[in-house]
Amino acid sequence: MAQLVTDRRTRLLPLLLALAIAGCPAAAAAADGGEPGRGVEIQADIAEGLPIGLVYVHLLESTEAPDNDDALKNEIANAFGVRPGGTFRMLPAEVGLNQVRQLATVNAAELRLYRMVSGGQVALALLVKPATVAAPAPGRAKGMLETRRLADFPTLYEDDRSKLVFILNGGVGAFSDGEPWFGGYGDAFNAGNPTAEDPAGAGTTTWAEAYLEPGLAGISQLGDYPLYAYGELSYLVSGSAGQDIYNSGSRGYGDFEKLYAGLLWNLPGDGNVVDFTFGRQVYQLRDGFLLSKIPVSTSIGERAALYLGPRLTSDRTALLQARIAGFSADAFLIEPSEIDEIASDTRLAGLNLQYQFADAEAAFTYFYVPESKSSFRAPDGSRLPREGLRTYNPSLSLKKLFGVEGAWFKTEYAWQDHEDFDMSADAAYVWLGYRMSETRWQPAVSYRWSTFSGDDPDTQSFERFDPLFSGGLGNFLPGIVFSKVYKNANLTTNRATLSVKPRPDLELILDYFHHRADDLNNLGGIGPLQTLASRDIGQELTFSAYHYIGRHLFLQGIASVGMPGAAIDQALGGNTENWYTLQLALYMFF
Numbered sequence: 001m002a003q004l005v006t007d008r009r010t011r012l013l014p015l016l017l018a019l020a021i022a023g024c025p026a027a028a029a030a031a032d033g034g035e036p037g038r039g040v041e042i043q044a045d046i047a048e049g050l051p052i053g054l055v056y057v058h059l060l061e062s063t064e065a066p067d068n069d070d071a072l073k074n075e076i077a078n079a080f081g082v083r084p085g086g087t088f089r090m091l092p093a094e095v096g097l098n099q100v101r102q103l104a105t106v107n108a109a110e111l112r113l114y115r116m117v118s119g120g121q122v123a124l125a126l127l128v129k130p131a132t133v134a135a136p137a138p139g140r141a142k143g144m145l146e147t148r149r150l151a152d153f154p155t156l157y158e159d160d161r162s163k164l165v166f167i168l169n170g171g172v173g174a175f176s177d178g179e180p181w182f183g184g185y186g187d188a189f190n191a192g193n194p195t196a197e198d199p200a201g202a203g204t205t206t207w208a209e210a211y212l213e214p215g216l217a218g219i220s221q222l223g224d225y226p227l228y229a230y231g232e233l234s235y236l237v238s239g240s241a242g243q244d245i246y247n248s249g250s251r252g253y254g255d256f257e258k259l260y261a262g263l264l265w266n267l268p269g270d271g272n273v274v275d276f277t278f279g280r281q282v283y284q285l286r287d288g289f290l291l292s293k294i295p296v297s298t299s300i301g302e303r304a305a306l307y308l309g310p311r312l313t314s315d316r317t318a319l320l321q322a323r324i325a326g327f328s329a330d331a332f333l334i335e336p337s338e339i340d341e342i343a344s345d346t347r348l349a350g351l352n353l354q355y356q357f358a359d360a361e362a363a364f365t366y367f368y369v370p371e372s373k374s375s376f377r378a379p380d381g382s383r384l385p386r387e388g389l390r391t392y393n394p395s396l397s398l399k400k401l402f403g404v405e406g407a408w409f410k411t412e413y414a415w416q417d418h419e420d421f422d423m424s425a426d427a428a429y430v431w432l433g434y435r436m437s438e439t440r441w442q443p444a445v446s447y448r449w450s451t452f453s454g455d456d457p458d459t460q461s462f463e464r465f466d467p468l469f470s471g472g473l474g475n476f477l478p479g480i481v482f483s484k485v486y487k488n489a490n491l492t493t494n495r496a497t498l499s500v501k502p503r504p505d506l507e508l509i510l511d512y513f514h515h516r517a518d519d520l521n522n523l524g525g526i527g528p529l530q531t532l533a534s535r536d537i538g539q540e541l542t543f544s545a546y547h548y549i550g551r552h553l554f555l556q557g558i559a560s561v562g563m564p565g566a567a568i569d570q571a572l573g574g575n576t577e578n579w580y581t582l583q584l585a586l587y588m589f590f
Contacts, residue, residue: 040115040507041548042122044090045169045589047113049282049293049312052086053121053361054399060129076100076109076128083271085328085356087283087321088113088122091219091230092264092275094163100126102160107131115507115546120287120475154590162220166590167234167258169213173585175307176206180245181485182564183577189485189527194341195301196246202577207242209585211310213257226266231279232258238305245484246300253303256280257313267324275321280313283332285352285365288472289412289429290393295471297337308585313337326356336469346372346386348468359399367391367468376464377523379457388419389466407434416465425465427452427488433497441500448497450476454490454519464524465489479513479540481562481579485526486537490518505548513540517567528571536565552590558583 057073057080080096093111100109107129114123143157143164144150154166179202181189186199215234222229239252260279267273284293297311316335322328330352338344347370354363368390375383395412409432416425433446455464467488470476477483478493492515499509515537522532542560549555562579569576 040501040546041505042113042115043548043551043554043589044093044113046115046554047088047122048090049284050088050120050122051284051286052082052084052088052124053116053397054123055080055082055084056123056125058125058127060127063130072105072128072130075103075105076126078271079103080126081266081271081273082124083323083328083356085326085354085361086273086275086323087319087330088124089230089262091163091217091232092228093124095219095221095228095264097126098160098163100128103131105131120284120472156216162218164216164218167213167215167217167232168590169234169310169588170211171305171308171310171585171587172208172210173308173583174206174208175244175584176204176582177245178204178580179577180205180579182562182568182572182579183575185528185572185576186245188572190246191527193246195339198243198246198248200243200245205243205245207240207244209238209240209244209305209308211236211238211305211308213237213310215258217258228264228266229261230264231261232281234258236310238299238303238308238310240304240306244306246306251302251304255303257311258282259313260317272324273322276319278316278318280315280337281317281319282312283314283317283319283334284472285330286363286395286397286412287410287431288470288475289395289427290365290367290391290414290468290470291334291348291350292469292472292475294473294477295336295469296334298339301339301341303339307583308587311337327354328356329353334469344372344374344386346374361395361397363395365391365393365395367393376462376466378462379455379521379523384418384421384423384462386466389416389423390419391416391466391468401432404434406437408432414465418462421462422460423462425453425455425463427465427467441502444497444499446497448495449493450488450495451492451518452488452490454517455521455523456519457521463519474509474544478515479511479562480542480558480560480581480583481540482513482515482538485568486515486529487526489524490522491537492516492518507546509542509544509546511540511542511544513542515539515565529568532567533570534566537567538565539563552588554587554589556583556585556587 057076059069063069079099082093082096097111100106110127112125116123141159143155144152145157156164156166180200184202190196190199213234213236217232219228219230234257236257237254241250258280260277260281262277264275282293285291293312296314299305299309299311314334315337318333320331332350334348349370350367352365369386372386374386378384391414393414398409401407401409411430413428417423429448429450431448435444452465453463455462470488494514496512499507501507517532517535517537520532523530540562545557547555560581564576
């Protein structure tokens with residue numbers, strides 16, 4: 001049986017790649033490459049740290065000559081300099097936008113950001129009005145420090161070489177969970193968790209959360225060279241009142257959130273850059289399959305604002321990025337932001353290499369854990385060190401599956417071994433979908449199958465997959481409810497999604513998850529789920545509403561129900577209840 005399982009996994013990668021390559025275009029990247037309508041418009045702070053999946057130039061007026069339109073689009077794209085495959089940061093994007101505005105062929109330009117269909121990447125749309133006559137020379141400096149006008153908020157100072165802005169982010173939310181921990185089994189799931197001082201019991205619990213994050217961000221050109229220094233500094237204060245699923249009472253916490261500096265060098269050639277940043281910052285790879293910007297930090301315990309989840313930065317991240325002629329490379333060293341009581345002192349190092357086609361992206365990532373106090377539990381009772389873990393991760397993404405507009409496909413595979421003991425674990429997903437962009441409400445459907453291997457106690461090799469920092473709401477979080485009791489290890493999930501856009505700034509999403517365990521041995525799981533009596537973990541149905549209110553407000557509503565399967569029901573004595581959650585949150589970004 002063990003040999004059959006190994007054979008199945010060995011055949012998995014060629015199967016995924018064969019399906020993907022069948023629809024892979026070989027064209028070079030174009031200036032437009034798509035349309036803004038691929039997703040819902042979002043604010044810059046939500047997009048911060050996400051990978052760029054698309055850069056699109058849209059002319060608000062034609063030059064009346066198709067060849068001239070194409071030439072102008074290319075000129076604008078080259079001046080902007082930001083390319084697909086990079087990491088979105090608003091400050092460098094602002095520099096590129098300013099360069100576009102200074103073109104003699106441009107009268108006005110605006111940058112808009114869109115959440116791409118599968119949710120893990122951001123699309124950038126440059127909306128440009130061509131100049132009918134030569135554009136005027138750049139005007140004088142502007143901003144509150146220069147004009148003394150409150151109307152210029154949050155820009156403090158801006159000229160053709162630099163920009164300084166005030167950051168003011170925040171959020172408030174009301175939350176209610178019915179029968180948390182599947183009927184009040186919070187003590188069982190949180191035994192040994194020092195951050196859960198008072199887990200919620202049976203019945204319904206309701207509480208409120210809020211946070212405020214003021215700060216400064218700036219970028220400036222150094223001398224006459226295409227070299228820019230930039231950085232951000234912000235301080236985040238958060239608070240909760242009432243009984244959440246882990247703690248009760250009123251509590252608050254404050255600490256630095258963003259605290260990083262960077263150097264960006266525009267190399268000769270269109271869109272060629274080298275970018276180095278260090279400090280507390282946001283970073284995500286692709287859709288967050290193994291590295292999401294959400295789980296590198298936490299809002300559990302004393303940090304408060306658990307469900308708002310405002311903290312997204314690691315403690316320290318060193319990130320070197322280079323983009324040259326469609327190729328890109330990211331080298332990173334990440335120290336997650338952990339709570340002292342449960343700190344694992346883990347460091348994650350890695351190298352991501354990728355190539356951007358017109359409608360496809362191919363990548364390979366290597367992850368290594370050079371330091372960690374965490375360990376894996378083996379069936380014989382021994383502890384295996386996490387330090388020394390290695391992960392090999394190829395991926396492929398198609399924006400037009402088989403050349404069909406609106407059809408997309410993504411797949412990734414990951415294999416893990418260890419430098420000190422026999423380990424062979426793997427994970428993979430296949431995710432495909434279709435959005436009818438020309439139809440009213442732009443309905444979209446998608447299906448994703450994902451699997452993270454468990455450990456077979458009858459083999460010598462350790463096979464439980466370590467999900468690293470997998471997660472992200474709408475991406476690889478295994479459900480709003482189930483993520484509290486089960487992580488992406490020893491888990492196979494079928495997920496189906498239906499979404500509509502009644503308005504350009506409103507998206508309604510219905511998600512269905514079906515979870516099964518890969519193996520009955522679940523050592524390393526949460527609470528009572530160490531050994532399973534059934535592979536049936538459960539199902540979850542989630543309705544989400546995302547309303548992007550202008551440039552500064554984002555309203556999020558979520559209703560979800562988690563239905564425990566036989567594995568959870570039997571682990572808790574056969575008397576479980578469905579877990580319901582209602583969430584309403586308003587976020588502010590300046």
